[in-house]
Amino acid sequence: MTEPLLRLQDVRYRYPGATNDALQGVSLAVAPKQFHAVLGPNGSGKTTLVRIALGGLKPLVGRADVIGVPASHWPRQDLARLVGVVPQREDNLFPQRVRETVLLGRYPHLSLWGRERAADHDAVDRALAACDALHLANRWLWTLSGGEYQRVRVARALAQEPKLLVLDEPGMSLDLKHEMGLFELVLGLVHEQGLGVLMITHDLNLAARFADSLLLLEGGRPVAAGAPNDVLTQETVAQVFSWPVAMHTVDGRPQMVPLRQPKESRA
Amino acid sequence: MKWTILGAVAVIALILSIVLGPAAVPLGELLHSDIVWNLRAPRALLAFLVGGSLGVAGAGLQALVRNPLADPFLLGLSGGAGLGAVLAIALHLPGPWALPIAAFIGALAALGLVYRLGLIGGASLDPRILLLGGVAIGAFAAAITTAIVSLADAAELRNAFLWLWGGLSGASWDSALLVALYAPIPLAVLFAASRPLDLLALGEESASYLGADVEKVKRRVYLAASLLTAAAVAVSGVIGFVGLVVPHIARLTWGHRHRSLLPAAFLGGGALLAFADTLARTVVAPRELPVGVVTALIGVPVFALLLRRWTIA
Amino acid sequence: MLRRLLFALLVLAVGCRPSGRPAVGPSQRIVSLLPSFTELLFAIGAGDRIVGRTQWCDYPPAALDIPSVGEGLPPNIESVLARRPDLVVLYNAGPNVTAAKQLERAGVQTVLIDLNRLEDLGPAARTLGRLTGRQERAESLAIALDSLAGRPPPPSTTSLAFVVWDNPPIIIGHGSYLDQLATQAGARNVFGDVAAPSAQVSLETIVARDPQWIAVLADSAVRPGFAKRREWRAVRAVREGHFLLLPGSLFGRPGPRSGEAIRELRERLDRGPHR
Numbered sequence: 014m015t016e017p018l019l020r021l022q023d024v025r026y027r028y029p030g031a032t033n034d035a036l037q038g039v040s041l042a043v044a045p046k047q048f049h050a051v052l053g054p055n056g057s058g059k060t061t062l063v064r065i066a067l068g069g070l071k072p073l074v075g076r077a078d079v080i081g082v083p084a085s086h087w088p089r090q091d092l093a094r095l096v097g098v099v100p101q102r103e104d105n106l107f108p109q110r111v112r113e114t115v116l117l118g119r120y121p122h123l124s125l126w127g128r129e130r131a132a133d134h135d136a137v138d139r140a141l142a143a144c145d146a147l148h149l150a151n152r153w154l155w156t157l158s159g160g161e162y163q164r165v166r167v168a169r170a171l172a173q174e175p176k177l178l179v180l181d182e183p184g185m186s187l188d189l190k191h192e193m194g195l196f197e198l199v200l201g202l203v204h205e206q207g208l209g210v211l212m213i214t215h216d217l218n219l220a221a222r223f224a225d226s227l228l229l230l231e232g233g234r235p236v237a238a239g240a241p242n243d244v245l246t247q248e249t250v251a252q253v254f255s256w257p258v259a260m261h262t263v264d265g266r267p268q269m270v271p272l273r274q275p276k277e278s279r280a
Numbered sequence: 281m282k283w284t285i286l287g288a289v290a291v292i293a294l295i296l297s298i299v300l301g302p303a304a305v306p307l308g309e310l311l312h313s314d315i316v317w318n319l320r321a322p323r324a325l326l327a328f329l330v331g332g333s334l335g336v337a338g339a340g341l342q343a344l345v346r347n348p349l350a351d352p353f354l355l356g357l358s359g360g361a362g363l364g365a366v367l368a369i370a371l372h373l374p375g376p377w378a379l380p381i382a383a384f385i386g387a388l389a390a391l392g393l394v395y396r397l398g399l400i401g402g403a404s405l406d407p408r409i410l411l412l413g414g415v416a417i418g419a420f421a422a423a424i425t426t427a428i429v430s431l432a433d434a435a436e437l438r439n440a441f442l443w444l445w446g447g448l449s450g451a452s453w454d455s456a457l458l459v460a461l462y463a464p465i466p467l468a469v470l471f472a473a474s475r476p477l478d479l480l481a482l483g484e485e486s487a488s489y490l491g492a493d494v495e496k497v498k499r500r501v502y503l504a505a506s507l508l509t510a511a512a513v514a515v516s517g518v519i520g521f522v523g524l525v526v527p528h529i530a531r532l533t534w535g536h537r538h539r540s541l542l543p544a545a546f547l548g549g550g551a552l553l554a555f556a557d558t559l560a561r562t563v564v565a566p567r568e569l570p571v572g573v574v575t576a577l578i579g580v581p582v583f584a585l586l587l588r589r590w591t592i593a
Numbered sequence: 594m595l596r597r598l599l600f601a602l603l604v605l606a607v608g609c610r611p612s613g614r615p616a617v618g619p620s621q622r623i624v625s626l627l628p629s630f631t632e633l634l635f636a637i638g639a640g641d642r643i644v645g646r647t648q649w650c651d652y653p654p655a656a657l658d659i660p661s662v663g664e665g666l667p668p669n670i671e672s673v674l675a676r677r678p679d680l681v682v683l684y685n686a687g688p689n690v691t692a693a694k695q696l697e698r699a700g701v702q703t704v705l706i707d708l709n710r711l712e713d714l715g716p717a718a719r720t721l722g723r724l725t726g727r728q729e730r731a732e733s734l735a736i737a738l739d740s741l742a743g744r745p746p747p748p749s750t751t752s753l754a755f756v757v758w759d760n761p762p763i764i765i766g767h768g769s770y771l772d773q774l775a776t777q778a779g780a781r782n783v784f785g786d787v788a789a790p791s792a793q794v795s796l797e798t799i800v801a802r803d804p805q806w807i808a809v810l811a812d813s814a815v816r817p818g819f820a821k822r823r824e825w826r827a828v829r830a831v832r833e834g835h836f837l838l839l840p841g842s843l844f845g846r847p848g849p850r851s852g853e854a855i856r857e858l859r860e861r862l863d864r865g866p867h868r
Contacts (some may be wrong), residue, residue, distance in 0.1 A: 067489065089494075090493070092491070098486075100485055100486050100489060103482050105482055106346050106481040107481050117478060117479055117482070120475050120491050121490065121491035169490075301795065301797050302801070303795075303798055304801070314800070318823075318824070318827045319796055319800065320797065322824070376821040378818070442758055449759075449761035450759075450760040451824060452823040565798065566784065566786070566787060566795075566798045568761065568792075568793045568798075569793075570793070
């Protein structure tokens with residue numbers, strides 16, 4: 014088997030001065046053409062996991078490797094040619110047009126003094142087209158809807174021509190149509206371009222529908238890992254999210270419905 | 281096209297500042313005149329270099345601290361330079377270069393303190409603390425300066441303030457060539473940071489995911505911009521407004537990509553200061569206006585006009 | 594240097610304004626808040642009544658034995674009151690007007706006197722004579738000072754520029770005491786056309802006006818630092834070393850020694866540059 018794009022092995026991390034581990038005993042691997050999702054309630058260590066996977070933090074114990082090399086050893090520019098990230102939020106200091114912001118994704122491919130070449134502009138066009146955003150190219154960023162804005166940010170990550178795409182809560186604040194549209198888009202990229210995807214989310218149902226491998230975290234520890242049907246059992250979900258749920262199956266994937274729990278019956 | 285216009289404006293500003301002056305020099309004697317050769321030419325060159333440096337330093341710092349109101353002199357350097365100048369006078373340091381050298385050292389000391397403060401949270405340079413620390417260190421240095429001036433007997437001390445706001449009066453081939461040799465190094469560092477600065481506008485996290493070595497970029501930009509400003513204050517005192525407004529004017533016309541923004545800020549800042557200094561020397565001749573007054577009088581209306589056009593568009 | 598000039602340079606109307614309680618008799622305890630006043634008081638024989646002076650009052654030498662109250666513009670009110678004066682003499686300028694009011698509220702008679710130019714000297718001497726009961730000596734001094742101010746200036750045989758500060762260059766213009774001093778000594782102030790006591794000018798203007806002398810108020814015989822600066826060497830007088838280094842105590846203030854200052858300046862100009 015070839016080297017996975019990203020591999021975390023038995024990672025433990027604790028923030029300086031903290032009394033508890035933020036992550037403990039976490040392992041995962043993302044291969045090309047794989048859509049991997051990390052799930053968990055707030056504070057379960059998802060964001061810490063992203064930082065470690067991208068070399069922003071060094072694990073105290075265990076390894077976090079990108080193509081066999083510790084993530085924190087990669088020069089940022091080289092890493093950015095392999096991994097594209099859509100962070101949870103960012104605020105742009107200056108007003109910018111869509112094409113300009115997607116062109117920033119070409120940065121890791123440029124030399125210090127070199128100009129953008131035709132190949133770079135082609136890559137931008139391809140990324141925009143893949144995200145169905147070519148018609149937005151000349152719009153100002155601040156005139157976009159939430160869904161359009163997320164597509165543009167995915168396009169920027171694609172313009173990096175990465176092998177691995179990391180999405181941090183990509184569906185946040187999107188309505189149904191845009192949320193589903195975005196996930197179909199990402200799944201299409203996995204199938205057509207052979208990308209590996211690591212998605213961080215607290216949305217169980219979307220993760221179960223699109224990802225083919227899940228890691229469920231609770232309090233920084235892995236609770237379950239594997240295919241959606243193995244991970245998202247009724248008992249596990251109810252325990253991790255501290256709420257009674259019922260599980261159904263749609264398109265062969267588990268879907269969770271939270272149950273009512275009227276006040277008087279709560280212990 | 282706009283580069284051609286800017287280039288032309290810069291050349292015209294330089295020519296005007298060499299041709300015009302309070303002393304009448306016939307056109308035919310321009311090339312042989314002592315006044316033109318020994319006074320106007322170095323002064324025009326110094327004005328251009330200082331203005332350009334302040335423009336580039338301002339543009340870099342605004343992107344670094346993520347605050348469009350950042351001015352190179354906001355980072356405590358003018359306070360440090362003022363303290364240095366006052367100490368040079370109080371200690372009767374000898375020699376014609378004592379004052380500029382002391383001011384430069386004072387600015388460097390302030391720079392070092394602010395930089396150390398910026399690292400207070402650990403290994404990562406915090407631009408917000410740079411800004412706050414700069415204001416605090418500047419105020420602290422100004423307080424010490426004022427204390428020295430009001431307690432000391434030497435009446436000359438009060439002139440340190442005159443010196444600090446002195447503008448380009450002290451220009452000579454010595455100072456112009458010194459800056460011409462010194463400025464290209466920090467300028468090159470800033471120009472080389474153009475693309476990372478573009479990324480930094482998205483926030484540090486996004487910038488690092490797009491391939492920028494954020495810590496390195498922040499340190500380089502801060503140090504290079506501050507070294508430019510320290511040199512500027514040592515040779516020409518505090519000249520306000522160029523570092524604040526020129527980057528904005530350049531941004532309205534050239535956009536936010538630092539690869540074109542920084543060169544435009546350099547040419548624009550140089551042209552503005554050369555032109556402003558020409559006006560300062562000539563409009564009320566034989567008297568002279570402080571050049572900072574003129575940069576503000578030109579800069580604000582131009583800025584307002586562009587801002588209006590830009591918001592309407 | 595500049596500090597002392599400030600006293601001399603502020604443009605103010607001629608006239609003086611004694612106020613506060615009407616004096617019962619001649620003042621016995623005086624605080625003098627301008628070096629010129631101190632000199633005038635000594636000159637009219639009232640020096641022994643001065644109980645407080647500014648840190649700048651250095652003439653006559655006997656003045657140095659009088660306790661200093663620090664600055665005179667504006668003064669420290671408490672330091673002045675601590676001398677228990679019955680009269681405080683202040684230079685008539687903005688900050689001192691407020692100080693005078695405060696002193697009067699404390700029950701001390703004050704007088705604000707203009708002293709910017711030669712012609713202010715006579716009236717100032719008379720005012721001080723009246724307040725100290727030394728009218729006669731004051732009158733004879735005033736007559737001498739008035740004639741000094743009224744004397745038609747001799748034809749100018751040379752030219753000079755007073756340089757107060759070098760970066761930015763600040764010079765003395767028309768209407769100031771130093772300008773009068775130069776004119777009376779037979780030197781044309783090349784910036785006599787600048788209608789301000791002092792003004793910032795461009796170096797090239799000094800080059801173009803080509804004064805024969807650069808005059809500087811200086812307490813030492815050392816040439817100012819700018820003499821060595823490259824840009825200043827474009828000025829011919831600087832290149833040739835034609836500096837007039839004038840001690841501020843004698844030349845920087847109008848006073849009973851103004852005649853002496855004019856004579857001495859004239860002598861120095863006649864003597865030519867000492868190389």
